[in-house]
Amino acid sequence: MSATITPAGTRRPEPDSSGRARPLLRRFTRPAAAVLSGAMLFLSFPPRPLWWLALPAFALLGWSLHGRRPRAAFGLGHLAGLGFLLPLLIWTGEEVGAVPWLALAAVEALFVAVTGVGIALVSRLPLWPVWAAAVWVLGEGLRARVPFGGFPWGKIAFGQAEGVFLPLAAVGGTPVLGFAVALCGFGLYETARRLRAYRRTGGLPRGPLAAATTAVLLPITAALAALPLVDASAEEGTATVAAIQGNVPRLGLDFNAQRRAVLDNHAARTEQLAEDVAAGRVPKPDFVLWPENSSDLDPYRNGDARLVIDRAVRAVGAPTVIGAVLTPETGPLRNTLIAWEPGKGPVATYDKRHVQPFGEYIPMRPFVRLFSSDVDRVRRDFGPGDRVGVFDLAGTRVGLATCYEAAFDWAVRDTVTHGGRLISVPSNNATFGRSEMTYQQLAMSQVRAVEHSRAVVVPVTSGVSAIIRPDGTIEQQTRMFTPDALVAEVPLRSSLTPATRMGALPEAALAALALGALGWAGRTRAKERRAAAR
Structure with missing residues (x-):
């Protein structure tokens, strides 16, 4: 046992609080x-x-x-x-x-x-x-x-x-x-x-x-x-394309009514585009692109939906890509893009290949339900397609990557190596409100444009829709939650970048x-x- 003797008249040194604070500060x-x-x-x-x-x-x-x-x-x-x-x-x-x-x-x-x-x-x-x-x-x-x-x-x-x-x-x-x-x-x-x-x-x-x-x-x-x-010039001519943003209804409609309202919105905006073309306000598009889920009603099983779509396509007089949810009697749902031609109806389909877990299908449903009952909002899972999406629209081969697929390198590259001269990324981000999600996804499409040297068209239900040139610049874009139609002449390209070739x-x-x-x-x-x- 020891003790320290302090001489009389001297003060015991105070603890150095700043010395103790410095190691604590460094720790964090x-x-x-x-x-x-x-x-x-x-x-x-x-x-x-x-x-x-x-x-x-x-x-x-x-x-x-x-x-x-x-x-x-x-x-x-x-x-x-x-x-x-x-x-x-x-x-x-x-x-x-x-x-x-x-x-x-x-x-x-x-x-x-x-x-x-x-x-x-x-x-x-x-x-x-x-x-x-x-x-x-x-x-x-x-x-x-x-x-x-x-x-x-x-x-x-x-x-x-x-x-x-x-x-x-x-x-x-x-x-x-x-x-x-x-x-x-x-x-x-x-x-x-x-x-x-x-x-x-x-x-x-x-x-x-x-x-x-x-x-x-x-x-x-x-x-x-x-x-x-980074080249935005045309190698195989140009195409005049239209992207439709029909917007989604406000609150107050039940689910079934809202589904029909979304379809009606896109059909109405397409018919308005037809009127603008007839009046000479905008050039006539070679083809028209609707967003993902622009018809949540299956046009193969719902006669009213088929009539609404067919009327809009006939009015604009150009092949139109419709985003639809197909509901077969058995098996999973399908998130499908349908090539719809005036006077002919559906002529080709593309089923989304990479469906979104916990959004379009629920893995480990019983386990996930322990944490959130919201999993039961997805009552029937979507299933993936197995074919690359490339449509021939009025002589132009258009590559298709539906929404979430734009984030995956392979899903976009496949459409180009299979002959796509431009790329379409139809999306539905209405459920994400006014969040930054739509801008994050738009930036992906800008990167994909440069990566593959292709124009990219992004038709979205509620915004932001855009037409992007092969150099990544945005030529036109819409505002969020605003019905609109973008019409632009875009370059068609066939050459492959090193990124596309090497995969x-x-x-x-x-x-x-x-x-x-x-x-x-x-x-x-x-x-x-x-x-x-x-």
Whole structure:
């Protein structure tokens, strides 16, 4: 037992409260930075024109994860994922409440958490920004495939529709575009880290600093070099296309009445377009595109619906693509696009191939019901089609990707490799209100336009509908919840971009790069442990 004797007249030193506060503050600095990096990624997405925020977001994420142990990196990655996906996906709870939204964001953030572990592991390697960017692409690829067919919403590429890196979509699709953004962001952090070390020690490591700055400049240089691939000229003439936005009825109608009202709205707006054509106010379209679910009534089984559609198509005098829900007597429902010709009626169909889990069908229904009774709103599941959607409309081959399918690389690419000269993405986002969902989906279509060098037409029930040129620029668009008809002459193209030709090859190469780097990091870590144990 000991005691400290304080001389008379002297005061015992007060505890240094600021000294205790500093370690506590440092403990929360990295978690706060991880959350902030995720929030900045969210802010880089439409409708905000802040695509460049993705670069400091990845720089901050790199700082948070650099040199961290796996368990800490997992937690930091999950925080970054939540900071990103919670606000990005808030629209998923528009009709069904907070529980499904929170569950989806938490599960999807787990992929970011695992990705964070990989980034932390490779951050100890030379040229780590390259390996870390490849690991990010690997994480996005996994998230786009599992579970239930994947959920690619929130791919970094989809936030770059207005950015300088967009031409890289034509080089290698969304994986190469996302890789470039992540590489540039991680390179920014590494450059700052090397310069800070120089200020602290006075020694300038020229090689590592040069590598860091190259990680920043190389993606920008590559994007500029890819600009010639972004071409909006016509290769096979042009087509005049019309996109119909009929809008949805207001509250107060029961479900069946609302379904009929949606069909009537689209038919009425098409007939008004016919009047505008007859009056010379707009040019006559070669074909007309309606949105997904513009007729929730099956025209094969409902005579009234068939008459309404046929009357509108005859009035406009052009082949029209109708989005309908088909209700066969047995088996699953079908989310179908129907090519409808004046005087002939239905001549071709395309069944949506990638139906949306928990929206169009309910996996594990008894288990999910324990958490939300809203699953029973989907009383009968939709089933997927098995054929690529390409319609011949007045001599123009039009590729079809229905709504949710636009998020999947393969679903859009197939329509081009099967001869599509332009792409249509009919969608129904009425259930998501005035949320940002429609702008996020519109940005996907802009990226797809550049990726495959095709004009993209987006007819939507309630907005935002748009006509997009092959260079990704929006030629026309509607306002939300406003009946409208867009009419424009669009270029038809047949050449294939490198991204279209290579398909999944660039993503596979980046995944192999990431796995190789993770293996390298794992062996290095094992050697260090063995050396420390001796």
